[in-house]
Amino acid sequence: MRVTELHAEGGLRHIAVVLDNDDEAMECLTTFARRYDIGGAQVTAIGAFAEAELAFWDPRTRQYRCHRFQRQAEVVSMIGDIVLDEHGQAACHLHAVLGFEDASVRGGHFQWGRVRPTLEVLVTESPKHLRCRFDPQLGLAVIGGGR
Structure with a gap:
């Protein structure tokens, strides 16, 4: 993983x-966010994975259904945010x-992906930290406001 500050x-x-071949994307991005004290940011990315897992939220069961893809895939689009979880730790919430x-496509809540050959991620901090809180009615953690 290579990190370059473009502007401050x-x-x-x-x-x-920039993630390199065989990096696990979610693990690397979470490590980056915590190391660089990112408490609120927008994330976009393009690149490719050797394998990945996406999930779909089922409101009836209030659980994610996971779909694993064990073949090369282009990351056509990845967007999301970095927030602080209920324990004050940086957490990534991404869709891909x-x-x-x-030429088929699949999309959903990004769980993990093994990079091949690269993943290029742009992170733009927000002026306030964003906090996630668990909403018992939804059964999900959702953004609950700034600090």
Whole structure:
């Protein structure tokens, strides 16, 4: 993982995070967010995975259904945010659209992905930290406001 600060102004940073072959994306991005004290940010990325897992939230069961893809996929789009969880730790919430060799696509809540050959991530900090809280009615952690 290579991190480059592109611009900083007023305490806000624009940062490029480039993941390398065989890096696990969610693990690397969470490590980055905690190491660089990111408490609120927007994330976008493109690149590719050798394998990945996406999930779909089922409101009836209030659980995620996971779908694992064990083949090369282009990251057509990845967007999301970095927030502080209920324990004050940085956490990544990402969604991804993956494109496959046959031109089919799949999308959902990003669980993990093994990078091949690269994942190029742009992180833009927000002026306030965002906090996630568990909503018992939804059965999910959702953004609950700034600090």
